[in-house]
Amino acid sequence: MNARKYALDILIDIEENQAFSNIAIHRHLKGKPIDGRDRRFITELVYGVMENKIYLDYIIQQFSKIKGDKISIPVMNILRLGLYQITYLDKVPPSAAVNESVNLAKKIQWKAAGFVNGMLRNYLRNKNDIKLPSYEENPREYMSLAYSHPLWLVEKWQKEFGNDFTRQLLQANNQTPKLTVRTNTLKITKEELMEELKRQHVEVSHGLYVEEALCLCHTENIEELKSFQKGYFQIQDESSMLAAHVLDPQPNDIIIDVCAAPGGKTTHMAQLMKNKGRIIARDIYEHKLKLIQNTARRLGISIIETQCFNGKEVDETLVDKADRVLVDAPCSGLGIIRRKPEIKYNKGPDDFHEISNLQLRILENAGKYVKKGGFLVYSTCTISREENIGVIEKFISRNRNFAIIDMNPLIPEVLRSSEKYLQLYPHLHDVDGFFICKLRKNGA
Numbered sequence: 299m300n301a302r303k304y305a306l307d308i309l310i311d312i313e314e315n316q317a318f319s320n321i322a323i324h325r326h327l328k329g330k331p332i333d334g335r336d337r338r339f340i341t342e343l344v345y346g347v348m349e350n351k352i353y354l355d356y357i358i359q360q361f362s363k364i365k366g367d368k369i370s371i372p373v374m375n376i377l378r379l380g381l382y383q384i385t386y387l388d389k390v391p392p393s394a395a396v397n398e399s400v401n402l403a404k405k406i407q408w409k410a411a412g413f414v415n416g417m418l419r420n421y422l423r424n425k426n427d428i429k430l431p432s433y434e435e436n437p438r439e440y441m442s443l444a445y446s447h448p449l450w451l452v453e454k455w456q457k458e459f460g461n462d463f464t465r466q467l468l469q470a471n472n473q474t475p476k477l478t479v480r481t482n483t484l485k486i487t488k489e490e491l492m493e494e495l496k497r498q499h500v501e502v503s504h505g506l507y508v509e510e511a512l513c514l515c516h517t518e519n520i521e522e523l524k525s526f527q528k529g530y531f532q533i534q535d536e537s538s539m540l541a542a543h544v545l546d547p548q549p550n551d552i553i554i555d556v557c558a559a560p561g562g563k564t565t566h567m568a569q570l571m572k573n574k575g576r577i578i579a580r581d582i583y584e585h586k587l588k589l590i591q592n593t594a595r596r597l598g599i600s601i602i603e604t605q606c607f608n609g610k611e612v613d614e615t616l617v618d619k620a621d622r623v624l625v626d627a628p629c630s631g632l633g634i635i636r637r638k639p640e641i642k643y644n645k646g647p648d649d650f651h652e653i654s655n656l657q658l659r660i661l662e663n664a665g666k667y668v669k670k671g672g673f674l675v676y677s678t679c680t681i682s683r684e685e686n687i688g689v690i691e692k693f694i695s696r697n698r699n700f701a702i703i704d705m706n707p708l709i710p711e712v713l714r715s716s717e718k719y720l721q722l723y724p725h726l727h728d729v730d731g732f733f734i735c736k737l738r739k740n741g742a
């Protein structure tokens with residue numbers, strides 16, 4: 299099977315089953331005899347189409363004799379793949395993009411081959427005639443089409459952040475994020491890991507914000523590297539690494555991580571605690587607890603106890619027991635669109651009310667576990683106000699025994715501000731969009 303057919307099957311899977319792109323790519327390619335070049339090409343095609351889908355569909359509308367909603371999902375994705383190659387990939391000659399798309403159509407739906415050929419050739423002849431609304435006159439429509447983000451989302455951000463900020467954010471959301479890893483300082487120093495990675499022909503540089511962070515210029519089969527298997531590092535964005543630093547866990551603490559899977563922050567906390575103390579790592583999904591256990595084993599961590607527990611409930615046995623509690627809440631994920639472009643299509647303007655209610659409920663229950671004088675950190679990988687400081691404000695108004703504390707001493711100087719929280723954005727900080735706020739329970 300050729301690379302484009304794999305990309306097509308993955309795109310159909312994402313659309314028909316609302317699959318996550320990274321998981322769908324992994325599932326379709328796992329164990330297949332595909333070389334590195336083809337794997338890179340397949341990934342580029344899938345992400346490229348997902349990132350630019352609204353723009354590609356706009357072209358299809360303009361050049362197709364058949365209306366978009368009358369075109370089947372497989373044929374629609376063949377057209378998107380062809381258009382993506384013609385529009386964005388210099389390395390693919392346009393004629394090859396058309397011929398390969400027609401071949402795909404012949405495999406999937408023989409009768410559609412003529413239609414695919416006609417539409418793509420029509421576009422090739424007239425592609426300079428594509429008209430977008432003017433940015434000056436109609437910034438929302440322009441940004442929605444040019445950067446392929448749904449109109450409701452552009453409107454939401456435009457209201458919150460203004461035009462220029464929104465435009466830069468949308469641009470950044472269509473770029474490939476860096477691959478960062480966290481040195482497992484329980485097993486190796488950062489300098490030793492850098493040497494080890496270089497010996498494995500991996501280009502490596504220091505992270506931007508966190509001492510133990512490294513950026514790798516090598517994004518494939520990272521988990522097959524010996525240094526990964528030996529537990530010398532964990533893949534993690536630097537924004538997530540900051541959450542554990544802000545919680546500032548100490549050796550011998552009792553920590554509760556109420557939304558812990560797959561365990562990135564739990565294992566980081568264990569590392570900062572020098573693998574001494576106790577971490578109760580909970581998640582609502584039993585199967586996800588295995589991910590935490592496997593990572594802890596690989597990293598040589600023994601202080602994590604996993605438990606399946608719904609954060610919407612209160613566990614009376616843990617009330618006032620924890621030195622520190624982390625709530626890395628389920629969220630809309632609007633900060634990680636670079637990694638999961640389907641998020642921008644799967645969410646809607648009405649989703650925020652329900653999710654922020656869930657976040658508040660989990661946070662309120664988690665607050666009960668904190669000892670007097672102990673700490674509570676709330677974090678999300680989103681940039682929407684109502685899921686972030688909005689949740690904190692409601693929490694404080696209902697839990698007067700908590701107060702936000704200054705986290706500046708715990709974060710690097712470049713990120714310090716007069717805000718009571720840390721909000722990171724991909725276009726400003728070159729990390730995932732991420733929110734962190736730290737609170738202290740009064741008393742003791």
Ligand SMILES: C[S@@+](CC[C@H](N)C(=O)[O-])C[C@H]1O[C@@H](n2cnc3c(N)ncnc32)[C@H](O)[C@@H]1O
Pocket residue numbers: 538556557558559560561562563564580581582583586607608609610626627628629660679
């Ligand atoms: C943002 S992720 C956590 C990521 C994790 N802290 C890490 O660093 O790897 C949120 C997690 O919350 C879990 N979750 C969702 N609803 C929950 C609930 N009601 N109670 C507990 N966990 C929940 C999800 O299964 C998901 O694993």
